[in-house]
Amino acid sequence: MTDAELTLSEVLTLIEASTGKAIASSTWRSYVARGQAPKPARHLSRTPLYSREDIEAWIAGRPGSGARTDLYPR
DSSP: OOTTEEOHHHHHHHHHHHHSOOOOHHHHHHHHHTTSSOOOSEEETTEEEEEHHHHHHHHHHSOOTTOOOSSSOO
8 A cells, every 4th residue: 555545544534634524434435336436546455445636636526515416407
């Protein structure tokens, strides 16, 4: 594992530090399964490792609280 790779715990810590809001691990896994968050860059045994660059880009592009995504057709 390199500094550019994050475990799920590190991803959640980075999100909380960057946004001030915590996300549960089950919520994160749901986001990934639905394609709403980056997929792991690779796995180390059964541990998913995420790209720090991908996670930081996802945080920067994430809508703020209260954003209504249901108002616009897809």
